[in-house]
Amino acid sequence: MKRLFLLASSTLGLALVVACGGSDSKSYSNSKAPANTPAAVISAPQTIELHATDAGQGFVYSPATLNLKPGEVTIKFVNDSQRQHNLTIKSKDGQSELVKSAETDQGQSNTVKFTFTEEGRYEFLCTHTGHSDRGLRSAITVANADGY
Secondary structure, eight states: OHHHHHHHHHHHHHHHHHHHSOOOSOOOOOOSOOTTSOOOSSEEEEEEEEEEEEETTEEEEESSSEEEOSEEEEEEEEEOSSSOBOOEEEOTTSSSEEEEOOOBOTTOEEEEEEEEOSOEEEEEEOOSTTTTTTTOEEEEEEOBTTBO
């Protein structure tokens, strides 16, 4: 009987230690803020792959448009076209360049990294003569999760 009592006490004690103490190896984070908390202005870094390809007598970007959140963005620009291209992202007013990739030859890629600090619509294009008129011109929409 004494042995059964010791066994039961030990098992109960172990159960209490497991239930009340220690920690598991998982890490937890609150990835979604409660509904009444304002959205963060800057999001986690984002990585995008953007391709330039031939389309008949013109060119296309794939994906055709980009929807991003404010914050750091890395774009891997891949040139699948038979011509040399670049990737240029203009300011919201279109008057200046926020970032411009190196010239990218057929089958090559370049990476640009920058930070969007404001929501809005930004144009991206290839600045080679006639390339934007033949399809290499599109838009990036930058907005928090709540919309623009």
